[in-house]
Amino acid sequence: MLDLMDQRQEAAERVRNNILELAEYRDADRQGWTREVFSEAYRESRLWVAARMAEAGLEVRVDTAGNIIGRLAGSDPNAPALVTGSHTDTVDGGGRFDGIVGVLGALEAVRQLRESGVPRRRDLLVVDFLGEESNACGLSCLGSRAIAGELSRADLDRQDYRGISLGQSYQDFGIDPAAVLQTRWARTTPLHAFVELHIEQGPTLETRQLPLGIVTAITGIERLVATFTGSPDHAGTRPMDDRRDAMVAAAEAVLAVRREGCGAPIHGVATTTRVESESRSPNVVPSLVHMTSEVRSVDSSWLTGVRGRLTEEILTNARELGVDVEFDWSTDNTIVQSNTDVQGVMAAAADSMGIPWMPIPSGATHDAVHMAGLAPMGMIFVPSKAGKSHCAEEWTDFADIATGVGALTQTLTDLDRAELNR
Ligand code: GLV
Ligand code: MN
Numbered sequence: 001m002l003d004l005m006d007q008r009q010e011a012a013e014r015v016r017n018n019i020l021e022l023a024e025y026r027d028a029d030r031q032g033w034t035r036e037v038f039s040e041a042y043r044e045s046r047l048w049v050a051a052r053m054a055e056a057g058l059e060v061r062v063d064t065a066g067n068i069i070g071r072l073a074g075s076d077p078n079a080p081a082l083v084t085g086s087h088t089d090t091v092d093g094g095g096r097f098d099g100i101v102g103v104l105g106a107l108e109a110v111r112q113l114r115e116s117g118v119p120r121r122r123d124l125l126v127v128d129f130l131g132e133e134s135n136a137c138g139l140s141c142l143g144s145r146a147i148a149g150e151l152s153r154a155d156l157d158r159q160d161y162r163g164i165s166l167g168q169s170y171q172d173f174g175i176d177p178a179a180v181l182q183t184r185w186a187r188t189t190p191l192h193a194f195v196e197l198h199i200e201q202g203p204t205l206e207t208r209q210l211p212l213g214i215v216t217a218i219t220g221i222e223r224l225v226a227t228f229t230g231s232p233d234h235a236g237t238r239p240m241d242d243r244r245d246a247m248v249a250a251a252e253a254v255l256a257v258r259r260e261g262c263g264a265p266i267h268g269v270a271t272t273t274r275v276e277s278e279s280r281s282p283n284v285v286p287s288l289v290h291m292t293s294e295v296r297s298v299d300s301s302w303l304t305g306v307r308g309r310l311t312e313e314i315l316t317n318a319r320e321l322g323v324d325v326e327f328d329w330s331t332d333n334t335i336v337q338s339n340t341d342v343q344g345v346m347a348a349a350a351d352s353m354g355i356p357w358m359p360i361p362s363g364a365t366h367d368a369v370h371m372a373g374l375a376p377m378g379m380i381f382v383p384s385k386a387g388k389s390h391c392a393e394e395w396t397d398f399a400d401i402a403t404g405v406g407a408l409t410q411t412l413t414d415l416d417r418a419e420l421n422r
């Protein structure tokens with residue numbers, strides 16, 4: 001009989017082999033471990049994932065939104081199912097762990113559940129959600145949005161920078177976009193709970209030297225596309241005090257966005273990811289500039305005021321420069337709280353295994369945001385080396401992943417029997 005240490009080591013080894021094997025499905029023309037949604041590398045990798053699910057003893061299907069779903073039957077076909085999973089697509093230049101740990105870790109949890117022989121009443125579904133990362137059309141969590149009924153016809157019309165719509169991208173990938181909109185589970189499938197194992201993607205757990213985080217809430221995200229319109233003029237002759245320079249107004253706005261994030265009382269971050277000038281010539285005062293920014297927080301009292309505060313500050317600064325601004329604000333997702341009963345089950349599981357943990361908010365968004373609309377939701381975090389993520393250096397020690405998988409396995413075992421308040 002193997003002792004607990006040996007079992008953890010073997011689990012770490014199995015998950016390690018799978019993670020490194022999946023990482024080989026990548027776009028060789030891009031930096032890092034790139035496997036973007038709708039890419040050829042992603043298409044091929046999904047066959048590999050489905051094969052691993054089948055190997056783990058799951059009954060595998062791909063739903064009409066392109067989610068890969070593996071089912072481990074429970075003893076009571078009428079009991080609402082337990083769901084776990086995450087995603088296997090990456091950002092451009094991304095790493096090998098974000099999302100992947102939650103899918104391949106869930107397969108290891110299935111192995112451990114089966115091996116334990118503990119009777120399970122509920123079906124367990126392991127989902128590899130399609131396209132979690134924000135894609136070229138600017139939309140994240142495609143698969144979980146579809147399942148939750150939060151994907152609209154208007155979303156399918158969104159276009160990427162090449163003018164290709166999201167609907168067309170689905171079509172080219174072999175998924176019928178009309179069927180995607182029909183995928184929603186809410187009408188047909190009552191669920192007991194959704195839990196997602198994920199890397200932290202920030203430095204908190206490592207700094208506190210803790211192996212586990214139990215997520216309290218997932219950040220809300222407000223996105224802004226601002227368009228600055230000034231006046232084109234000769235860059236060599238127009239005096240500095242008589243310009244309407246759209247680039248300078250955008251630069252002021254970049255700093256205003258940063259100040260907003262720095263001023264958050266509890267938790268807040270604000271980032272400008274793109275500033276694009278339509279002026280091609282180096283000797284013309286820029287007259288048309290587009291800026292893309294986002295602001296995130298788990299503090300709703302602060303986040304709800306962001307649109308008003310930033311709009312006013314950006315406008316005031318731009319007016320002083322004689323520049324007009326148009327604002328296009330959108331909410332990528334609202335703040336979502338984890339279910340307190342699910343957090344309690346996770347905490348009890350960690351305590352029973354002697355795993356130290358802390359409550360932690362998530363600054364990244366996840367499929368769990370959308371699954372929370374269907375079922376009580378909770379997330380388990382494992383540490384990220386130096387807090388790095390969405391880059392090639394992204395790393396989590398396999399021993400830490402094994403600890404997270406252990407906590408996930410125990411949580412799934414306990415949730416099978418737990419009564420949960422919604
Ligand atoms: C996804 O990783 C996000 O937080 O944008
Ligand atoms: Mn992720």
Ligand code: MN
Binds near residue numbers: 133390
């Ligand atoms: Mn990500």
